[in-house]
Amino acid sequence: MNRFDYIRPASVAEAVAAATQPGSAYLAGGTNLVDLMKGGALRPDCLVDISRLPGLDRIEWLADGGLRIGALVRNADLAHDALVQARFPAVSEALLSGASAQLRNVATLGGNLLQQTRCPYFYDTASACNRRAPGSGCDALQGENRSHAVLGWSDHCIATHPSDLCVPLVALDAVIEVQGPQGSRGIPLETLHPLPGDTPHLETMLSPGELITAVRIPAEAIAVAGHARYLKVRERTSFAFALVSAAAGLELDGGVIRKARLALGGVAARPWRARVAEAALEGGPATAEAFARAAEAALADARPSGDNAFKIELARRILIRALQEALAGTPEQRPALPASPFAPPSGARHVA
Amino acid sequence: MSLETPAPLTPYPRHGSNSGQPISRRDGELKVTGQATYAADNHPPGLLYAVTAVSSIARGRVAALDVAAAKAHPGVVEVITPANRPPLSHDPDVKLGMFGFRIEVLQDDKVRYANQPIALVLAESLEAAVEGAALLRPRYEVEPARTGLGNGDRYAPAAVGVGAPPRTAFGDLDAGFAAADQVIEAEFTTPAQFHNAMEPHAVVAQWDGDHLTLDMPNQALVMSREAYAAYFGVPGENVLIRSPFLGGGFGSKAILNGPQILAILAARHMRRPVKLVLSRAQMYGPVGHRGRTWQTLRLGVDGEGRLTAMHHHSLAATSSFEDFLEPAANASLHAYASPAILSQTEGLRLDIGTPGPMRAPGEASGSAALEVAMDEAALACGMDPLAFRLKNFAETEPGTGRPYSSNALRECYAEGAKAFGWAGRPLQPRQMRDKDGLLVGWGMGTALFPCPHFPAEARATLRADGTALVETAGVDMGQGAWTALAQIAAEALGLDPEQVEFRSGVSDLPDAGVAGGSGHTASAGLALHNAGQNVIARLAELAGADPASPLFGAGNIGVVAKGGRLHRRDDEGRSESYADILARTGQTELVGTGRMARDEEAVQAWAMYSHGAVFAEVKVDPDLGMVRATRLVGAFAAGRIINPKLVRSQYYGGMIWGVSFALQEAAIADPRTGRIMNADLAEYRIPVNADVPSLEAILVPEDDRYVNPLGVKGVGEIGITGTVGAIANAVWHATGVRVRRFPIQIEDLLGGG
Ligand SMILES: Cc1cc2nc3c(=O)[nH]c(=O)nc-3n(C[C@H](O)[C@H](O)[C@H](O)COP(=O)(O)OP(=O)(O)OC[C@H]3O[C@@H](n4cnc5c(N)ncnc54)[C@H](O)[C@@H]3O)c2cc1C
Numbered sequence A: 001m002n003r004f005d006y007i008r009p010a011s012v013a014e015a016v017a018a019a020t021q022p023g024s025a026y027l028a029g030g031t032n033l034v035d036l037m038k039g040g041a042l043r044p045d046c047l048v049d050i051s052r053l054p055g056l057d058r059i060e061w062l063a064d065g066g067l068r069i070g071a072l073v074r075n076a077d078l079a080h081d082a083l084v085q086a087r088f089p090a091v092s093e094a095l096l097s098g099a100s101a102q103l104r105n106v107a108t109l110g111g112n113l114l115q116q117t118r119c120p121y122f123y124d125t126a127s128a129c130n131r132r133a134p135g136s137g138c139d140a141l142q143g144e145n146r147s148h149a150v151l152g153w154s155d156h157c158i159a160t161h162p163s164d165l166c167v168p169l170v171a172l173d174a175v176i177e178v179q180g181p182q183g184s185r186g187i188p189l190e191t192l193h194p195l196p197g198d199t200p201h202l203e204t205m206l207s208p209g210e211l212i213t214a215v216r217i218p219a220e221a222i223a224v225a226g227h228a229r230y231l232k233v234r235e236r237t238s239f240a241f242a243l244v245s246a247a248a249g250l251e252l253d254g255g256v257i258r259k260a261r262l263a264l265g266g267v268a269a270r271p272w273r274a275r276v277a278e279a280a281l282e283g284g285p286a287t288a289e290a291f292a293r294a295a296e297a298a299l300a301d302a303r304p305s306g307d308n309a310f311k312i313e314l315a316r317r318i319l320i321r322a323l324q325e326a327l328a329g330t331p332e333q334r335p336a337l338p339a340s341p342f343a344p345p346s347g348a349r350h351v352a
Numbered sequence B: 001m002s003l004e005t006p007a008p009l010t011p012y013p014r015h016g017s018n019s020g021q022p023i024s025r026r027d028g029e030l031k032v033t034g035q036a037t038y039a040a041d042n043h044p045p046g047l048l049y050a051v052t053a054v055s056s057i058a059r060g061r062v063a064a065l066d067v068a069a070a071k072a073h074p075g076v077v078e079v080i081t082p083a084n085r086p087p088l089s090h091d092p093d094v095k096l097g098m099f100g101f102r103i104e105v106l107q108d109d110k111v112r113y114a115n116q117p118i119a120l121v122l123a124e125s126l127e128a129a130v131e132g133a134a135l136l137r138p139r140y141e142v143e144p145a146r147t148g149l150g151n152g153d154r155y156a157p158a159a160v161g162v163g164a165p166p167r168t169a170f171g172d173l174d175a176g177f178a179a180a181d182q183v184i185e186a187e188f189t190t191p192a193q194f195h196n197a198m199e200p201h202a203v204v205a206q207w208d209g210d211h212l213t214l215d216m217p218n219q220a221l222v223m224s225r226e227a228y229a230a231y232f233g234v235p236g237e238n239v240l241i242r243s244p245f246l247g248g249g250f251g252s253k254a255i256l257n258g259p260q261i262l263a264i265l266a267a268r269h270m271r272r273p274v275k276l277v278l279s280r281a282q283m284y285g286p287v288g289h290r291g292r293t294w295q296t297l298r299l300g301v302d303g304e305g306r307l308t309a310m311h312h313h314s315l316a317a318t319s320s321f322e323d324f325l326e327p328a329a330n331a332s333l334h335a336y337a338s339p340a341i342l343s344q345t346e347g348l349r350l351d352i353g354t355p356g357p358m359r360a361p362g363e364a365s366g367s368a369a370l371e372v373a374m375d376e377a378a379l380a381c382g383m384d385p386l387a388f389r390l391k392n393f394a395e396t397e398p399g400t401g402r403p404y405s406s407n408a409l410r411e412c413y414a415e416g417a418k419a420f421g422w423a424g425r426p427l428q429p430r431q432m433r434d435k436d437g438l439l440v441g442w443g444m445g446t447a448l449f450p451c452p453h454f455p456a457e458a459r460a461t462l463r464a465d466g467t468a469l470v471e472t473a474g475v476d477m478g479q480g481a482w483t484a485l486a487q488i489a490a491e492a493l494g495l496d497p498e499q500v501e502f503r504s505g506v507s508d509l510p511d512a513g514v515a516g517g518s519g520h521t522a523s524a525g526l527a528l529h530n531a532g533q534n535v536i537a538r539l540a541e542l543a544g545a546d547p548a549s550p551l552f553g554a555g556n557i558g559v560v561a562k563g564g565r566l567h568r569r570d571d572e573g574r575s576e577s578y579a580d581i582l583a584r585t586g587q588t589e590l591v592g593t594g595r596m597a598r599d600e601e602a603v604q605a606w607a608m609y610s611h612g613a614v615f616a617e618v619k620v621d622p623d624l625g626m627v628r629a630t631r632l633v634g635a636f637a638a639g640r641i642i643n644p645k646l647v648r649s650q651y652y653g654g655m656i657w658g659v660s661f662a663l664q665e666a667a668i669a670d671p672r673t674g675r676i677m678n679a680d681l682a683e684y685r686i687p688v689n690a691d692v693p694s695l696e697a698i699l700v701p702e703d704d705r706y707v708n709p710l711g712v713k714g715v716g717e718i719g720i721t722g723t724v725g726a727i728a729n730a731v732w733h734a735t736g737v738r739v740r741r742f743p744i745q746i747e748d749l750l751g752g753g
């Protein structure tokens, strides 16, 4: 890999100052960034190692009942936090369905949010990729695109955002806290990753140097804790990204849905909040017909971006399944195979 | 040592038993505690790091390389390109022996596949070498890549696999199809698969004058030594290959490859030791793979469910410059009784790295197609798949009519079916669900693998203290050769395995042949067995001629070696320890030698195979098309089992690979560029633990008195065969969807919801 400077700032302010320089990149767990550097897809001049910054590794419950998670909290620590599991079970389940135990021990919250697409042409420096090299073209469009986006894509980029964690987080109205040269601000996670349009290289709404310091989940989101699932369709039982995934949370009033929280993963360049589908459900009965209608609505605008029409149907079906399982109630014990449709609500045995 | 009894129909004698014990791997503790030294763990002083720059196009030529930029990078000391590549003593475009493939070692600026080495960068650190390679920024003259059926060049090959004929016919095919009540025809595709051994190909090369030492994982030590010697114009004995541990080979480490030769060349050129380790991505090209196939099967069946004709045609992909073809169609030659069988292979030239043998070459991909076609034929006949196979059971070898040296396939079917609970399986698909509503399906397949043997030699030395040293340049790829071979030697020597020092994994020991073809235990084992018997015979001569020995005059009666003593055969009470015999006759040690030897007449007279039957259960989510293999039962018969623990591991590993083949594994090349887009272990899927079903491997006893004096057949590859088809058939049985394209994917099953 290229030669680069490595600095380890002592404070957030120092980090922000260093990272504001062109060509620098934050290094957290490094599980995504270092891979990309090894392959030559990213060649930063300076790594600003934030992994030891003090104070960013805390899981705090706020006075209003909301949750604040420091950007450096490891994926594993977050997933196994007992209160997080109880109040935001889908977050825990999504985390545990991602990557491997080893990776989760290293990967951080901030890094998970900002991980790059897994589009193979992005990683392959010999390929044209507008996201990596603006204006070079998109080799995925006519290439191997079976796992690419079916929502919100453009002819400039058809990549998906691969994070599992982000899917329940957007459904729960998570907000990220950032610190930048101009001070701090909050950004709804739902808008952190812009759709590609004709500028797919503008991957996030962060300005140069802006550091994610925390993620907040509002207290209202706890209301769906009793009826929440994250389900993931993948091609092996663990250590695989989602082909499609869905987070569903329901607040029920008898048989009537008071509030629905729905999001899809693996379908677009951002974790996809399915607001139309939520609206279709809210105020109505929690029935199979209603779920099917909601799934139709969620995917109404979907179009294949290549060899992936099947993903549209698959996304509908995983959303329906997630709704059914949410309706059945959050499992008391986290399934042995988190997020797996093979884990029945009764609790999966690993081997049949 | 030749056989005592030359008549082919006389069984080999059976021996007492040190073998048969489930001893744990002798190298296991070293491996799990990180003390095993793999090739890349060697760091001789003065080491240079070599990294290949590889092509990103599949066809064309390298028009320019920015060598200056690479050399200017701190730490880079040399860049080798076709312009300055030092000479080799062998032309790499000319084949060298049976496993000698044509290879790419910067002989010209042509690019023949993506990931081909186009330069070698040498640096003081790995990081500098990697960056140096990146700085070369090649410019290419690109020609359109031939990447598939549409643009590849079809040709009629002279041979398939390693020297098998491309067309083999038994009986009258037309008559067979004419006699059929139904003909089942089906087309199958299998993808390119890569060996992906956990340990990448690596070498640490050191020259001392014209002596060369190579630390490298290698599956064929002595053969490779001679090949490297030819490439570098030195005598074979000047080359020492040390390969104590391999992190898997699967066929990819038996064949010379370009990057390793370049590293050795660089070491000579730079007069410094050089290390090269391929990155995972770089393993997708120059070091072999299982080639793609497009197969067509036609099976004729009569009104009673008997096969009347079998026609297996395979189009197999290879590179533009070499000829290895996956011999898939040959999997149908000897599997089932059919009066007429035709196997045919055509070649398809693509701009890809040359494929090569990969665990069960041909058998894996061919039996995948055959076993699915058999399932389809059974259904067409309204028969249970097992009953259909029994109906077409080959009592003698199909085509030749030779009797089997042993064949416990019927017992395999019976025991496998019983353990699995096959009885009562509904004939029609989509009949079974579990309590959670998942579709359940059961499928089966027959497993078959021949018993090739390779020339091998060994040496056994009895030492003054009565213990022994046995030596052969064998290969432990993780299969446990160190352990099983030592058990065989110990048995021949009448010693406990702990009393036998086993030396192996170095090329200056007697040639143990190739660890491949599932023939290493039999081949190297026979050599060790014979070496052991040879030294015991010599010891018996010493004792028999010594009036002071209780064995004096035992000559014609003979002796039995056990527990470190020779006993008179007719009076076991009269015995003497090895140590005493040696001490009294004034020997400090006694050496015996042996080689792999079989009765050639028996080899001609008998058909020799390992057999098995695999039963699979899968569960399929009816809405989402996700498949999980939930249960696999395999029953295998492979002659005498030297170490049941190791053998069971081989079966498990093979069956897991079958899951991988059926449901996960495939290299995906961009059809425009020929570049493999998933050349990493995140995206090239192989099963994780959670994908591995409940596994049962049944060791069906089989006494084979003809295959070789040990009665040992092969177990290394058979587990994949049968399993792939069994899983595919189970998926059909669960869903009613017949998928003939491997691996089976979610989208193939969504329609079935
Ligand atoms: C083999 C493999 C399989 C995987 N499978 C899955 C999966 O199934 N599901 C899934 O969701 N994920 C998966 N992942 C991705 C994994 O979750 C991410 O790599 C990880 O979360 C990234 O976290 P990190 O701390 O290592 O980030 P890094 O690699 O350090 O950083 C990633 C990016 O985020 C930026 N960054 C990091 N922290 C901050 C911050 N606080 N502020 C601003 N910028 C920041 C970095 O500059 C960089 O651009 C997989 C990864 C691998 C390697």
Ligand code: SF4
Pocket: A117, A119, A120, A121, A122, A128, A129, A130, A131, A132, A137, A138, A139, A140, A141, A156, A157, A158, A159, A200
């Ligand atoms: S889909 Fe996006 S990330 Fe992939 S090649 Fe096209 S522009 Fe690049």
